[in-house]
Amino acid sequence: MKARPIRPIKKKDSPSGSADASSMSTSVSAPVTHKLHKLLAQAGLGSRREMEELIAAGGATINGKVAGIGDRAGPDDIVRVGKRTIHFKSDDRLPRVVLYHKPEGEIVSHDDPEGRPSVFDKLPQLRSSKWISIGRLDYNTSGLLIFTTDGELANRLMHPRFEVEREYAVRIMGRLTPEVATLLTTGIELEDGLAKFDHLSDQGGEGSNHWYRVILKEGRNREVRRMFETVGMTVSRLMRVRFGPINLPPRLKRGKWMELDETETRRLLALVP
Incomplete structure (x- = not known):
């Protein structure tokens, strides 16, 4: 990720003049809320x-x-x-951001009645705040998860109006016909509304398994799986490889996390909407 250089804002010079103190405003600006x-x-x-x-x-x-x-x-x-x-952080204090390579068989929740393993059990402990998951992955989906201590950053990356891209590697049983591929990229009706991939590309495969790369700009529950199921295809493996400007680092092994340093965090903040 490349971020634009951060340059200090130049302050405008005060207008010159010979007005004395009695003619100057004595009003005090209200505190920002x-x-x-x-x-x-x-x-x-x-x-x-x-x-x-x-x-x-x-x-x-x-x-x-x-x-x-x-x-x-x-x-x-x-x-x-x-x-x-609650002590609110100053504007120059950066949020913490952690990347996690989720394996299959973990939930993205703090509580689970079934007692299944949670991704939050793998993250570093926090004292005065909590990790906020930027998007979710279902139990059988692996790949990139992003966590932050800043709810505002999470909102900017997750809210549908910002249209942040999510990219997945999808393995299905069988192969898409050109007509079905067109349908998936122009829009199909799900029970919760119209859905479409903004990009779909054939990545090849062997035997009955075939891989595709798909990109969409929203994160509805099990949306990728449901879209393929609607056209009669079964997803046998699903992995998120990118969320917005962040790719899943090749060196990040399954079940492991890494924290962005100050430079990487500033780049992320400069790139999000």
Whole structure:
């Protein structure tokens, strides 16, 4: 990933003049405030949606008063979630970002009634925040997962309006005809709406197994599998190889994680919408 060089913003010179102090404005600008759910997400407590649900349930206070949806807070406000006081990070403090190579047989959830292994068990422990998964992969899908402590970054990469690309390697039983390939790239109707691949390419194969590369700009539940099932094809293996500007590093083995350093994190922040 290449990021544009970061250059300091030049400050404009104050206009020259001979006005004395009595003619100058003495007004003080109001402190900058932000919506509470956004601040809590940036603090690493969860996604924006999770923070909205927390606020709606009365789980946050501003200066001792129960906060509501749409409330704003600034640097002079005391924000608490439960008994915990939330300290908001400054603009120059970078979020943490971890890449994880998920194997098949793990869930992307903190809790599972069936007691199956969770990807969160493999990640480094955090003290004052929690890892937010940028997208999910189902139990039988492997490949790239991205985790961050910044709910705002997660939102920018996941929200459908930003149309961030997800790329997958797909192995199916059989081979697509040109007509079916066209159907998958122009749109097929699923139970939750129209879906299509923005790119589909034949990667070859041996015997009854055939590989394809597909790209789409949303992340609905089991969307890739459901699209192939709709055209009568069974997916025998599915692996995410890219999410937005981040490719699955070839050196990252299954079940292992790596953290982006400061330079890589700044590049990512410069590349996301």
